[in-house]
Amino acid sequence: xxxxxxxxxxxNDKPILKGIDLTVPEGEVHAxxxxxxxxxxxxxxxxxxxxxxxxxxxxxxxxxxxxxxxAPEDRAxxxxxLAFQAPIELxxxxxxxxxxxxxxxIRRAHGESExxxxxxxxxxxxxTKRLAMPDDMLKxxxxxxxxxxxxxxxxxxxxxxxxxxxxxxxETDSGLDIDALKIVADGVNALRGPKFSALVITHxxxxxxxxxxxxxxxxxxxxxxxxxxxxxxxxxxxxGYAGLIAxxx
Amino acid sequence: xxTGAIAFLERYQSLIGRLPGDSALRAAAAAAFRTxxxxxxxxxxxxxxxxxxxLRPVAETAFKPDAAxxxxxxxxxxxxxxxxxxxxxxxxxxxxxxxxxxxxxxFARFAEQPDFGTLSWPDREPMVALNTxxxxxxxxxxxxxxxxxxxxxxxxxAASDADFHPRHVIRLGKGSQLTLVxxxxxxxxxxxxxxxxxxxxxxxxxxxxxxxxxxxxxxxxSTTYADVEAGATYDSFTLNLGAQLSRTEVHAQLTGxxxxxxLNAAQLLAGSQHADFTSVVGHTAxxxxxxxxxxxxxxxxxxxxxxxxxxxxxxxQKTDGYQMNQALLLxxxxxxxxxxELEIFADDVKCxxxxxxxxxxxxxxxxxxxxxxxxxxxxxxxVRAFLAEALDAVADDTIRFRLEAAxxxxxxRQKA
Numbered sequence: 001x002x003x004x005x006x007x008x009x010x011x012n013d014k015p016i017l018k019g020i021d022l023t024v025p026e027g028e029v030h031a032x033x034x035x036x037x038x039x040x041x042x043x044x045x046x047x048x049x050x051x052x053x054x055x056x057x058x059x060x061x062x063x064x065x066x067x068x069x070x071a072p073e074d075r076a077x078x079x080x081x082l083a084f085q086a087p088i089e090l091x092x093x094x095x096x097x098x099x100x101x102x103x104x105x106i107r108r109a110h111g112e113s114e115x116x117x118x119x120x121x122x123x124x125x126x127x128t129k130r131l132a133m134p135d136d137m138l139k140x141x142x143x144x145x146x147x148x149x150x151x152x153x154x155x156x157x158x159x160x161x162x163x164x165x166x167x168x169x170x171e172t173d174s175g176l177d178i179d180a181l182k183i184v185a186d187g188v189n190a191l192r193g194p195k196f197s198a199l200v201i202t203h204x205x206x207x208x209x210x211x212x213x214x215x216x217x218x219x220x221x222x223x224x225x226x227x228x229x230x231x232x233x234x235x236x237x238x239x240g241y242a243g244l245i246a247x248x249x
Numbered sequence: 250x251x252t253g254a255i256a257f258l259e260r261y262q263s264l265i266g267r268l269p270g271d272s273a274l275r276a277a278a279a280a281a282f283r284t285x286x287x288x289x290x291x292x293x294x295x296x297x298x299x300x301x302x303x304l305r306p307v308a309e310t311a312f313k314p315d316a317a318x319x320x321x322x323x324x325x326x327x328x329x330x331x332x333x334x335x336x337x338x339x340x341x342x343x344x345x346x347x348x349x350x351x352x353x354x355x356f357a358r359f360a361e362q363p364d365f366g367t368l369s370w371p372d373r374e375p376m377v378a379l380n381t382x383x384x385x386x387x388x389x390x391x392x393x394x395x396x397x398x399x400x401x402x403x404x405x406x407a408a409s410d411a412d413f414h415p416r417h418v419i420r421l422g423k424g425s426q427l428t429l430v431x432x433x434x435x436x437x438x439x440x441x442x443x444x445x446x447x448x449x450x451x452x453x454x455x456x457x458x459x460x461x462x463x464x465x466x467x468x469x470x471s472t473t474y475a476d477v478e479a480g481a482t483y484d485s486f487t488l489n490l491g492a493q494l495s496r497t498e499v500h501a502q503l504t505g506x507x508x509x510x511x512l513n514a515a516q517l518l519a520g521s522q523h524a525d526f527t528s529v530v531g532h533t534a535x536x537x538x539x540x541x542x543x544x545x546x547x548x549x550x551x552x553x554x555x556x557x558x559x560x561x562x563x564x565x566q567k568t569d570g571y572q573m574n575q576a577l578l579l580x581x582x583x584x585x586x587x588x589x590e591l592e593i594f595a596d597d598v599k600c601x602x603x604x605x606x607x608x609x610x611x612x613x614x615x616x617x618x619x620x621x622x623x624x625x626x627x628x629x630x631x632v633r634a635f636l637a638e639a640l641d642a643v644a645d646d647t648i649r650f651r652l653e654a655a656x657x658x659x660x661x662r663q664k665a
Contacts, residue, residue, distance in 0.1 A: 048619050052611070076621035088616040092634030101630065102620035109621065158620065 001025050002047075002166055002197060007058035008222075009046045016042040018222035020058070024166070027194045031208055031233060032201045034219035035241045040201045041085055043219070044170045047199075048082035049075050062166060076102075077109035079165030083155040083172045085201075090142035095154070098142050099124060099161055106162060127160045130190070132183055148175040156187040163191065167198040173207035185210030205237040220245045253308030254286045257412075260314065261382045268385065270363030278371040278381035285375035296375070301554040301586040302496055302525040304376075307440055307468050318408035320436040323348070325406050329432055330460070330651040336402035337388050342413030342441075344386050352390065354398040354427065359387035359416050366418040366446040368474035374498070376470050380414040380444040387416035390429075394422030394450070400430060400648075405443070407435025407467065417445040421453035421481075428456040430648060434491070438466040446474040449481040451505060456484045458648055460655055463491035465520075472498045479505025479534070486643050487514040488652050489524045490659045496525040503530070503537035503565075512541045515639040517659050518551030518583075525554035532565040532598075539569070544639040545576040546632055547583035548663065557602065558590040565595050572602035577609070577635050579628075629660065 007020040016039045024030050032040050046053050047060065049072035060067040067075055090098065104114040115123070124138055133153050143151050152172050159167055167188065173181055188198060188211050200211060208216075208230065216232040217224045218241065226232065226244055236244070261268075261279050268275060288296050289303025322340040326348060335352035338345045344358050357364070363384075371378040392398045407413065421427055433441060441463065449455050455475075463469045469492040475483045487497055501510040516524040530539045545553035555574040576585035589602040609631050617627035636656060643649040 050615050050619075071624070072615060072618035073621050073623045073627075076619055082619055084616070088612050090613055090616070090631075090634060092637035093630060098617075098620075098630075101626070102617075102622055105623060105626065106621040162620065 001063065002199075003061045005059045007046070007060060008056045009042060009053050010056055011042070011053050015056070016053075016222055017046065020219075020222075020224060022217060022224060024197045024199060026197055027192075028214040029188075029192065029198045029200060029211065031213040031216045032199055032219055033203065033216060033233060033236060035245070038219045039222045040219050041170055044082050044168045044199070044201060047168055048072060048080055073105065074109075076162070077106050081159050081162055081164030081167045083152075083159060083167065083169045085170040085172075085174070087143050087151040087155055089144045091144050093142045095140055095142050096121065096124060096138040099138075099158060102158070103161055124161060127157055131157055131160065131187055133157060149177065149180045152176055152184060153180065156184050159191070160187055165195060165197070167191070167196070168201070169198060170201045171203065173202055173204060181207060182210055205233045208233045218244055253290055253310065254282070256311070257379055257383065258283060264383070268383075269360055270365060274365055275382055278378045281372045282375060282378040282382055285378065288375055298527065298556070300588070301556070302494070302523065304494075306494060310438060310440070310468075312410060312412040312440060314411040316409055316411065319410065320408040322406045322408045325408065325434055325436060326404070329404065329434055330654055331432075332400055332402060332430060332647065332651065334400035334402055334430075336404055338404045338406065339386065339388075339415060340406045341409050341411060342386055342415055344388070352398060352401045354396070354401065355391040355393070357389040359389065360385060362389065364389050364418045365416065366474070368446045368448075368476055368500075369444055369472070374472060376442055376496075377444050377472050380416060380442050380472070383412075383414045384416035384444070385414070387418070389417070390419045390427070392421045392425040392427050392453075395424045396422070397426040400428045403429060403431045405431075405433040405435075405441060407437060407439040407441060407464070410437045410439055412440040412442065414442045414444075417443070419445065419455070420448045421450055421455055423450045424452040425450070426454045428458070428645065428648075431457070431459040432462070433460070433469065434462045435464045435467060437464055439464070440468040440470070442470045444472050447476070447483065449475065449477045449483055451478045452480045453478075454482045454484070456645070457486070458643060458652070459485070459487040459497075460652060461487065461489045461491055461495060461497070462655060463495070465491065465493060467492045469495040471496070473500065475499070475501040475510065477501060477503050477505070477508040477510055480507045481505065482509040482511075484509075484511045485513065486511075487526070488655065489514065489516040489526070490655060492524070493521070494523045496527065499528045501528070501530050501539070503532050503539065504534055506534045506536050508534060508537045510537075510539045511642065512539070513639065513642040514543045515636055516543070516545045516553050517636070517656065518545070518553055519548040519663055520551060521549065522551045523554070524551075525556070527554070527556040529558045529560065530570065531560045531562070532568040532570065533562045535565055536567045537565065537569070539571070541572045542639060542642065543574045544635065545574075545585055546579065546636060547576060547585060548579040550580070550582040552584045552586070554586045555604070556588045556590075558592065559600055559602070561591075561593040561595050561598050561600065563594040566597045568595060568598040568600065570598070570600040574604040575635075576606045577632060578606065579609075579632070
């Protein structure tokens with residue numbers, strides 16, 4: 001279970017998160033919606049340990065461990081995965097090698113044996129097939145020369161291979177056509193189970209049609225201003241955020 | 250004049266009459282060296298071409314040319330990443346037929362048929378003057394017109410605390426091909442001061458790969474002259490890993506229409522290593538292309554130097570010149586000096602140059618770590634990636650794998 005209490009964070013002394021309280025029980029998918037600049041991406045970065053954000057108040061525990069005191073790689077080993085809104089290009093780094101290095105680092109942290117190249121490729125090929133990704137994406141350099149949609153799919157591929165306990169999807173749906181969107185949603189749905197939870201950051205109802213959340217939270221001005229069921233997303237699609245924000249202020 | 254320079258001149262005096270080849274040329278070189286001395290090693294005038302590299306440590310080292318070898322050349326040779334191909338092996342500057350595998354291209358020893366070539370400038374380059382004064386051996390290779398000589402390895406092994414001045418001349422006839430793989434390694438405190446020249450006739454193709462993996466306390470100076478004629482290609486890649494001080498100097502002249510020169514390099518330095526890559530590319534004929542990417546990875550208190558100059562003559566219209574120097578600084582104490590220069594007298598040319606200096610990218614580091622890859626491993630992945638892009642310039646897979654393996658060994662040495 002992810003438990004966020006009174007979380008405040010700033011970047012370059014500018015406060016972005018101003019007291020977030022949020023609980024995601026094991027096995028649940030929660031959506032975070034909200035206007036641009038409300039702090040949605042910051043929340044994802046802070047949870048995954050990006051160092052240029054300073055946590056100024058609050059606590060985050062994940063399965064009873066203090067997440068905020070951990071290095072990014074230790075959070076990943078603990079099961080946290082952030083699907084980047086703008087995935088980073090790594091020229092000169094082969095995608096398959098990158099994925100295998102990451103998987104083996106996490107396996108090592110769990111005291112499990114490492115996969116050799118052959119074992120890994122078998123696993124990776126099965127996942128690329130399931131995500132309808134061409135095999136050559138494994139041979140290319142990480143995200144280099146990938147289209148926007150390919151980059152997002154590559155994030156989902158990483159998630160499928162690393163099998164996190166908590167996936168944070170930061171606008172993974174943006175820039176995707178309807179087929180790709182369905183593939184991404186299916187990728188997340190495939191991981192759903194009693195030990196998996198997800199925070200889905202999105203602007204659009206569209207993704208949530210395929211990836212139905214247990215709860216929907218609206219983030220505005222660095223605070224959660226409203227929480228509801230899946231119907232809240234539909235309501236926002238119709239009425240927008242303006243009324244909600246005015247109501248909260 | 251420093252003691253170091255005086256010792257070289259005294260040796261020359263004692264060897265007059267016993268050195269092979271044109272004695273007048275040697276005397277002129279000695280006169281030039283007496284005037285110039287070792288760059289940075291004297292209190293005399295400053296030499297602009299040696300602005301960032303001082304040979305004072307060379308001047309202050311007493312080399313012992315007559316001492317017995319302190320190390321086993323055969324052992325050092327066995328440890329090298331050799332290819333299954335002909336090889337010309339030089340130990341302490343002298344050709345060793347017993348360790349060599351003869352190439353099919355015409356080969357002659359400098360010691361037997363001295364050939365100083367026609368491209369060098371002992372009066373302009375002090376280290377070329379020193380080489381011309383003291384050269385005793387080297388390789389002359391001749392690839393006949395239209396012939397593909399395949400791969401030839403040119404190997405230098407140093408086993409004594411001495412100074413060596415090999416002199417190589419390589420001629421490729423029209424439309425011929427050669428891949429020359431130069432490897433230099435050794436043990437001890439020595440100076441390897443090589444001068445090589447390449448004549449690449451019309452339509453010929455020379456691929457020149459160099460792996461400099463000298464002993465940690467060695468000095469490595471290499472001056473190369475290339476004359477690239479019409480439609481010919483000089484495609485070179487240099488990997489500098491060893492030596493306390495190295496200077497790789499290349500003068501490439503594109504003298505025939507449509508000639509091509511690639512002068513790519515990577516330098517990995519740690520501790521207090523100093524490596525200088527200096528190049529002058531002269532475009533004297535129209536429609537020629539030059540490409541140059543030099544990458545430095547600098548750790549510890551190391552210092553990397555890049556000086557690149559593109560000269561475009563008045564008649565060299567439609568010149569296409571590109572030069573890039575990139576440095577990755579892994580420590581706050583590492584230093585890079587970059588001096589790209591363009592000198593253009595033609596009016597219809599495309600020339601560009603650039604330099605980047607940086608640390609590891611914070612976003613890339615976070616991306617890797619967010620996937621569970623520990624900090625040290627993430628750093629190593631990004632540095633290797635930076636180098637992989639440089640090594641991609643080496644088209645031959647087998648040779649590139651050897652260079653990658655040499656880079657891996659360099660990493661292992663840093664960890665130890």
